[in-house]
Amino acid sequence: MTELSPTDAAKDAAARAAVALVQDGMRLGLGTGSTAVFMVHRLAARIRAEGLRLRCAATSRATCELAGRLGIAIEELDEIGWLDLTLDGADEIDPDLNLIKGGGGAHLREKITAAASDRMVVVADPAKVVEVLGAFHLPVEVTPFGVETTRIHIQRLLDAMGMTQRPMLLRQRDGAIFRTDEGNLILDLSLDRIADPAALGRGLNAIPGVVEHGLFLGMCHLALIGSPDGSVIELTRPEVSA
Numbered sequence: 001m002t003e004l005s006p007t008d009a010a011k012d013a014a015a016r017a018a019v020a021l022v023q024d025g026m027r028l029g030l031g032t033g034s035t036a037v038f039m040v041h042r043l044a045a046r047i048r049a050e051g052l053r054l055r056c057a058a059t060s061r062a063t064c065e066l067a068g069r070l071g072i073a074i075e076e077l078d079e080i081g082w083l084d085l086t087l088d089g090a091d092e093i094d095p096d097l098n099l100i101k102g103g104g105g106a107h108l109r110e111k112i113t114a115a116a117s118d119r120m121v122v123v124a125d126p127a128k129v130v131e132v133l134g135a136f137h138l139p140v141e142v143t144p145f146g147v148e149t150t151r152i153h154i155q156r157l158l159d160a161m162g163m164t165q166r167p168m169l170l171r172q173r174d175g176a177i178f179r180t181d182e183g184n185l186i187l188d189l190s191l192d193r194i195a196d197p198a199a200l201g202r203g204l205n206a207i208p209g210v211v212e213h214g215l216f217l218g219m220c221h222l223a224l225i226g227s228p229d230g231s232v233i234e235l236t237r238p239e240v241s242a
């Protein structure tokens with residue numbers, strides 16, 4: 001087996017700790033992204049070793065395909081109905097466990113899945129932990145119809161919130177316009193610092209054409225931050241017990 005980079009070793013440590021929370025019979029949501037890949041591998045290994053009986057829903061086609069390759073049966077979220085636990089990655093995590101997600105464009109399905117779960121546990125490497133959200137671009141999923149007018153609405157919202165002249169890029173991948181699993185587009189907002197994530201989230205939710213933004217506020221119950229040496233730090237919201 002090839003040796004992991006320090007960042008990947010940290011992601012794998014967090015993934016191992018998260019998968020240790022899984023119990024036989026659970027209904028699980030499986031997140032998306034490079035850290036979630038480690039989590040899905042660790043989960044598959046536990047299922048093989050212990051014969052865990054789980055019901056799993058995936059937050060993206062990519063995770064669904066990976067899980068399938070590793071022998072994890074995936075069901076539609078609506079077939080399961082409600083989940084005990086969702087394990088997912090994040091792009092930024094603040095001290096209140098508010099998150100930015102959507103670096104891979106999966107935040108719509110991820111948010112629906114996390115909102116349908118009793119608990120959301122995030123797995124990450126230490127670089128994801130920040131004091132204030134916003135250094136990572138904020139992904140906003142928008143409908144292709146009217147994307148330019150939606151952009152104007154978002155710009156007006158940002159201006160009204162004192163965030164003027166912030167770049168807002170239509171996401172591309174491999175030289176083409178990126179499409180989400182739902183066929184929508186992503187606008188990536190470079191905001192530097194989001195002083196009031198709740199107000200920004202409310203403002204974005206009120207814009208026709210915005211399908212979902214990458215702010216996950218008050219949704220994460222526990223963050224497991226791995227280190228390259230294999231140790232893991234648990235972060236909890238002040239009002240939530242682990």
Ligand SMILES: O=C[C@H](O)[C@H](O)[C@H](O)COP(=O)(O)O
Pocket residue numbers: 031032033034035036088089090091101102103104105106107110
């Ligand atoms: O859309 C992608 C998801 O929100 C990911 O969970 C997030 O971008 C973190 O991904 P990674 O673990 O690759 O940093």
